[in-house]
Amino acid sequence: VTEADKFAVEYWQLEEKKLKLRPAPKALAGKVAVVTGGASGIGLATAKLLSEHGANVVVADLDQSTCDTVAADLGGPDAAVGVAMDVTDVDAVTAGIDAAVLAFGGVDIVVNNAGITRAGKLADTSVEDWDLQYGIMVRGSFLVAHAAERVLRAQRLGGDIVNICSKNAVFAGPANLAYSSAKAAQAHMVRLLAAELGEIGVRVNGVNPDGVVRGSGIFAGGWGASRAATYGVDEKDLGKFYAQRTVLKVEVLPWHVASAVLTLTNGSLPITTGLIIPVDSGVPQAFLR
Numbered sequence: 001v002t003e004a005d006k007f008a009v010e011y012w013q014l015e016e017k018k019l020k021l022r023p024a025p026k027a028l029a030g031k032v033a034v035v036t037g038g039a040s041g042i043g044l045a046t047a048k049l050l051s052e053h054g055a056n057v058v059v060a061d062l063d064q065s066t067c068d069t070v071a072a073d074l075g076g077p078d079a080a081v082g083v084a085m086d087v088t089d090v091d092a093v094t095a096g097i098d099a100a101v102l103a104f105g106g107v108d109i110v111v112n113n114a115g116i117t118r119a120g121k122l123a124d125t126s127v128e129d130w131d132l133q134y135g136i137m138v139r140g141s142f143l144v145a146h147a148a149e150r151v152l153r154a155q156r157l158g159g160d161i162v163n164i165c166s167k168n169a170v171f172a173g174p175a176n177l178a179y180s181s182a183k184a185a186q187a188h189m190v191r192l193l194a195a196e197l198g199e200i201g202v203r204v205n206g207v208n209p210d211g212v213v214r215g216s217g218i219f220a221g222g223w224g225a226s227r228a229a230t231y232g233v234d235e236k237d238l239g240k241f242y243a244q245r246t247v248l249k250v251e252v253l254p255w256h257v258a259s260a261v262l263t264l265t266n267g268s269l270p271i272t273t274g275l276i277i278p279v280d281s282g283v284p285q286a287f288l289r
């Protein structure tokens with residue numbers, strides 16, 4: 001410890017000055033983030049983490065009152081607002097992006113997270129299930145990016161679009177034809193939009209999570225039962241099953257995915273675009289067939 005260090009410590013400890021250290025500046029202070037599917041699971045964890053790091057958050061999901069509850073938990077109107085936004089509905093998406101601009105003056109971060117799963121091989125996949133999954137994850141990601149681009153382009157401040165894709169975008173998991181191919185489309189959109197929106201300084205990246213069982217409405221709503229049957233495990237042990245087949249043996253949780261979104265948007269990776277980050281505890285290829 002040098003004399004200068006001692007002086008610095010004494011300086012801050014001087015009672016009569018009543019000095020207080022400032023809180024550390026937050027990386028996302030002044031940024032506005034729109035998180036689709038932000039009321040549950042990965043989206044909820046992402047909305048929370050981006051909010052903790054200073055972003056104003058627009059929680060966009062199907063049900064207005066659920067969105068409002070999440071927004072209130074994040075600190076109310078100065079910190080977050082809830083917007084009922086069905087991402088398959090052009091007018092609702094346009095209105096949702098406009099609501100973000102009205103509430104917080106712009107949009108900097110867009111997280112295309114809304115999603116749904118209907119398991120099934122080719123013969124078991126109905127046209128309705130196909131359209132539903134493509135509608136939400138492919139058409140929805142397109143509509144949200146399309147509406148947000150107007151704002152991002154006009155602002156001239158750069159920005160981030162992050163698509164929550166899936167390990168299933170890359171590997172042929174069993175019995176989920178429509179979901180996996182929709183996720184692959186969503187992932188390729190990352191590369192295409194990255195190439196296109198670089199000219200306005202907008203980075204477009206993605207995250208491929210795997211096996212986020214806890215907190216996931218998708219898993220609780222039938223996908224978990226289907227996967228448990230496919231793998232021959234008890235549904236309550238599914239999280240552990242996914243964990244044990246990974247390299248790190250860690251169960252993937254919503255906050256792990258949120259943490260990847262934060263890293264992509266908080267300035268840690270300022271010239272990274274078109275990247276899709278796996279968040280899966282390390283899945284050996286052999287288990288994915």
Ligand code: NAD
Binds near residue numbers: 037087164218
């Ligand atoms: P979740 O069900 O907890 O959250 C999905 C949210 O999307 C819900 O709140 C739901 O209401 C909302 N949503 C559904 N349809 C919508 C629509 N038309 N418009 C707006 N919002 C809509 O599920 P989750 O596990 O947190 O999944 C979030 C995303 O992560 C999905 O895109 C999913 O495909 C992807 N993903 C999940 C896992 C996993 O293991 N859980 C793995 C890879 C990818």
